[in-house]
Amino acid sequence: MNFMKTNCRTLVQGTPFTSLLCWVLLLTSGSLVYGQAVSNGKFKQEDKFRQLDEVLPTPNGFRNASGAPGEKYWQQQADYEIDVELDDKLQKIIGSEKITYTNRSPDTLSYLWLQLDTNILSFDSDAHLTGTSSPLGKVGYKSMKQLLAKESFDGSMKIEAVRDAKGEPLPYAVIKTMMRIDLPRPLASGESTQFSVSWSYLINDSQSRPARTGYEYFKKDKNFLYEIAHWFPRMVAYTDNTGWQHKQFLGRGEFTLEFGNYLVRITVPDDHIVAATGLLQNPEKVLTAEQQKRLKQAEMAKKPMFIITPEEAKKNESSKPTGKKTWEFKAENVRDFAFASSRKFIWDAQGHQLKGKKDPVMAMSFYPNEGEPLWSKYSTHAIIHTLNVFSKYTFPYPYPVAISVNGPVGGMEYPMICFNGPRPEKDGTYSKRTKYGLISVIIHEVGHNYFPMIVNSDERQWTWMDEGITTFLQFLTEQEWEPDYPSRRGEPRNMVNYMKSGYQVPIMTNSESILQFGNNAYGKPATALNVLRETVLGRELFDYAFKEYTRRWMFKRPTPADFFRTMEDASGVDLDWFWRGWFYTTDHTDIAVENVRQYLLETGDPYVDKVRRKKKRDEEPESLSKIRNKKLPKRTDQFPELKDFYNEYDDLDVTDADRKKFEAHLKQLDADEKKLLETQHYFYLVDLKNYGGLVMPVILKLTFDDDTTQMLRIPAEIWRLNNQSVSKLILTEKPLKSLTLDPHRETADTQLSNNEFPRTIGKSFFQLEKSKKSKNEMQKQQKEKGKSKASEGEEKQQDKK
Numbered sequence: 001m002n003f004m005k006t007n008c009r010t011l012v013q014g015t016p017f018t019s020l021l022c023w024v025l026l027l028t029s030g031s032l033v034y035g036q037a038v039s040n041g042k043f044k045q046e047d048k049f050r051q052l053d054e055v056l057p058t059p060n061g062f063r064n065a066s067g068a069p070g071e072k073y074w075q076q077q078a079d080y081e082i083d084v085e086l087d088d089k090l091q092k093i094i095g096s097e098k099i100t101y102t103n104r105s106p107d108t109l110s111y112l113w114l115q116l117d118t119n120i121l122s123f124d125s126d127a128h129l130t131g132t133s134s135p136l137g138k139v140g141y142k143s144m145k146q147l148l149a150k151e152s153f154d155g156s157m158k159i160e161a162v163r164d165a166k167g168e169p170l171p172y173a174v175i176k177t178m179m180r181i182d183l184p185r186p187l188a189s190g191e192s193t194q195f196s197v198s199w200s201y202l203i204n205d206s207q208s209r210p211a212r213t214g215y216e217y218f219k220k221d222k223n224f225l226y227e228i229a230h231w232f233p234r235m236v237a238y239t240d241n242t243g244w245q246h247k248q249f250l251g252r253g254e255f256t257l258e259f260g261n262y263l264v265r266i267t268v269p270d271d272h273i274v275a276a277t278g279l280l281q282n283p284e285k286v287l288t289a290e291q292q293k294r295l296k297q298a299e300m301a302k303k304p305m306f307i308i309t310p311e312e313a314k315k316n317e318s319s320k321p322t323g324k325k326t327w328e329f330k331a332e333n334v335r336d337f338a339f340a341s342s343r344k345f346i347w348d349a350q351g352h353q354l355k356g357k358k359d360p361v362m363a364m365s366f367y368p369n370e371g372e373p374l375w376s377k378y379s380t381h382a383i384i385h386t387l388n389v390f391s392k393y394t395f396p397y398p399y400p401v402a403i404s405v406n407g408p409v410g411g412m413e414y415p416m417i418c419f420n421g422p423r424p425e426k427d428g429t430y431s432k433r434t435k436y437g438l439i440s441v442i443i444h445e446v447g448h449n450y451f452p453m454i455v456n457s458d459e460r461q462w463t464w465m466d467e468g469i470t471t472f473l474q475f476l477t478e479q480e481w482e483p484d485y486p487s488r489r490g491e492p493r494n495m496v497n498y499m500k501s502g503y504q505v506p507i508m509t510n511s512e513s514i515l516q517f518g519n520n521a522y523g524k525p526a527t528a529l530n531v532l533r534e535t536v537l538g539r540e541l542f543d544y545a546f547k548e549y550t551r552r553w554m555f556k557r558p559t560p561a562d563f564f565r566t567m568e569d570a571s572g573v574d575l576d577w578f579w580r581g582w583f584y585t586t587d588h589t590d591i592a593v594e595n596v597r598q599y600l601l602e603t604g605d606p607y608v609d610k611v612r613r614k615k616k617r618d619e620e621p622e623s624l625s626k627i628r629n630k631k632l633p634k635r636t637d638q639f640p641e642l643k644d645f646y647n648e649y650d651d652l653d654v655t656d657a658d659r660k661k662f663e664a665h666l667k668q669l670d671a672d673e674k675k676l677l678e679t680q681h682y683f684y685l686v687d688l689k690n691y692g693g694l695v696m697p698v699i700l701k702l703t704f705d706d707d708t709t710q711m712l713r714i715p716a717e718i719w720r721l722n723n724q725s726v727s728k729l730i731l732t733e734k735p736l737k738s739l740t741l742d743p744h745r746e747t748a749d750t751q752l753s754n755n756e757f758p759r760t761i762g763k764s765f766f767q768l769e770k771s772k773k774s775k776n777e778m779q780k781q782q783k784e785k786g787k788s789k790a791s792e793g794e795e796k797q798q799d800k801k
């Protein structure tokens with residue numbers, strides 16, 4: 001099974017013929033892919049607890065069976081030295097880079113692949129050509145502008161030169177968003193090579209061509225604000241499980257990257273302020289003495305403090321550059337580099353001492369006056385809060401700075417820096433949605449430093465591994481911000497509508513093929529992890545296992561299997577059913593309490609048992625015929641001699657024989673058995689039905705006759721022999737009044753009405769509405785005529801004056 005999976009990868013990269021062959025194999029073995037290699041024509045249920053080993057890749061020396069990096073684990077290293085100029089007149093990037101690429105794989109590489117992600121912003125990109133549309137009805141002016149820009153704007157990279165270490169040109173080929181460089185001599189395992197690339201491209205206007213990067217133009221003060229990302233040719237990741245991960249950039253599947261060290265010199269107009277990945281190396285050259293002084297003070301500040309105040313930033317808006325300045329940044333062990341630049345920036349900062357770290361982390365925010373008063377109040381606080389909570393559940397934040405920038409990009413993450421969009425209205429007021437939207441997006445994007453910037457998953461393939469996990473921790477972080485923080489995602493009940501919707505695919509789907517992207521890759525995995533933590537494993541076990549996952553894979557490259565395996569390995573709990581249900585299927589939770597039956601133990605004593613049976617019989621409702629027949633004269637009334645013994649005899653009367661039999665029975669019993677006979681328990685048989693397909697723990701709240709309650713938490717394995725209907729025997733000491741399934745709504749159960757036994761009447765309200773009068777065209781026209789006559793009259797009156 002794994003053999004076929006890995007081989008198909010290689011085959012697809014080969015000739016069309018072998019690709020076709022591969023598809024045939026995949027199709028004929030379709031059921032194998034989801035691990036249903038067995039078929040059973042008798043008992044028509046799939047085994048939802050079948051182990052995942054058949055589905056997951058075979059463990060090897062690179063990734064072992066416990067989900068940890070194996071003894072032979074390796075990853076490539078890509079170090080960059082980049083000079084880049086931001087042309088503020090043409091909104092253009094002009095750059096040159098020297099890449100040192102170290103081949104730590106066991107393989108010999110005859111060519112190298114690089115990613116040219118800005119090529120997605122050309123009019124002939126696959127992303128544009130393959131994009132589909134819904135019928136045009138009402139199209140907004142902004143959307144119209146964007147439609148036209150997609151046809152005309154060319155933001156692709158112009159490669160000026162590719163040279164080896166000696167400056168000799170290297171042959172290369174650009175294939176859409178990828179570039180292959182052919183090496184004059186194959187790069188053997190363990191060797192390094194150096195080469196350089198120079199390039200330029202036009203930066204996209206985020207209004208007409210929105211992306212994860214771009215500029216914003218402010219008409220009123222004629223200034224630009226740049227948020228610059230995937231702006232240089234970056235090494236494609238070469239890995240043990242995919243080889244070169246050069247699946248084209250279509251827009252959704254983000255970036256799969258190598259770690260390395262960066263030295264970046266950014267040249268901008270001399271009145272610009274630059275925020276970037278890494279540590280600023282030459283503050284004395286680019287900052288004023290006052291700014292340097294304040295920055296030093298901020299390191300020890302107890303609250304965020306301004307390095308550039310709102311008033312100073314306002315003044316800078318009308319400044320004119322007198323030349324250029326070069327900002328130099330160094331970043332170690334990062335997988336990417338991004339920056340922002342503008343003369344409009346307000347800048348605040350606070351040094352934060354994290355537990356388990358020697359040096360304080362500088363938390364910093366950069367934003368224009370348009371972000372005020374929201375940004376100075378919340379941004380840097382949100383950064384520090386995120387570092388605290390994320391570090392608690394993972395590892396201490398390893399980088400020296402964490403930056404949040406306000407600009408045209410709504411929310412996007414890069415190492416040490418992220419771009420966040422929300423702003424207040426022009427008058428400084430803001431909605432609740434904007435306030436919490438801002439705090440949440442900053443938590444989310446700063447949180448991405450951990451996933452995927454450090455726990456470096458393959459974003460081009462699996463969106464949930466960074467988005468889902470980050471959204472889960474975002475929920476935990478939000479809940480530690482203030483009581484009842486209005487989190488959008490995390491609570492199981494918020495996922496119910498999605499879980500029962502039809503237009504969806506499993507979480508384990510390639511990024512580009514996901515339906516309902518936000519729900520699938522953010523909401524559902526975040527909910528799944530929350531359910532795993534609160535309901536399946538409990539906080540202690542989950543947190544231990546999750547931390548182990550992050551420790552094993554920090555600065556390394558985990559796959560889904562490594563996550564699944566580590567969570568089981570460290571928690572000691574078989575979770576294959578959970579991964580199978582939540583990640584490999586679209587099943588949802590809908591468990592019903594179908595019926596509850598009570599059983600009481602008979603004492604064997606005829607004076608108790610027979611009397612009770614008799615009472616029960618006598619309490620049976622009389623049939624309608626019996627009631628109506630009562631009045632009819634009976635033959636035995638007319639002829640009493642027809643009566644005999646049986647007219648008086650009652651089956652349920654206690655006889656001497658009954659009594660003797662009971663006494664004889666008691667004599668046979670030993671003390672223990674006699675005690676059992678005296679059991680006073682109530683036995684309830686609870687019939688459960690699984691309508692949603694997802695096997696989940698059964699959480700029952702028992703309410704007794706005296707209104708006391710008891711919680712019963714049954715693991716999901718209750719469904720292991722029959723995943724559609726089971727009956728559970730529950731023993732209680734008190735009689736039961738009612739049962740509620742999932743009373744805290746922790747399992748994302750999509751139908752609450754069948755969770756109660758006995759069923760309760762559903763209650764809601766409805767509204768009355770006055771019927772709207774329809775207006776006919778004749779009436780409208782007459783009204784209009786009347787209006788214009790009246791205004792003519794007014795005009796005439798005025799003329800007279």
Ligand SMILES: [Zn+2]
Pocket residue numbers: 444445448466467470
């Ligand atoms: Zn995200």
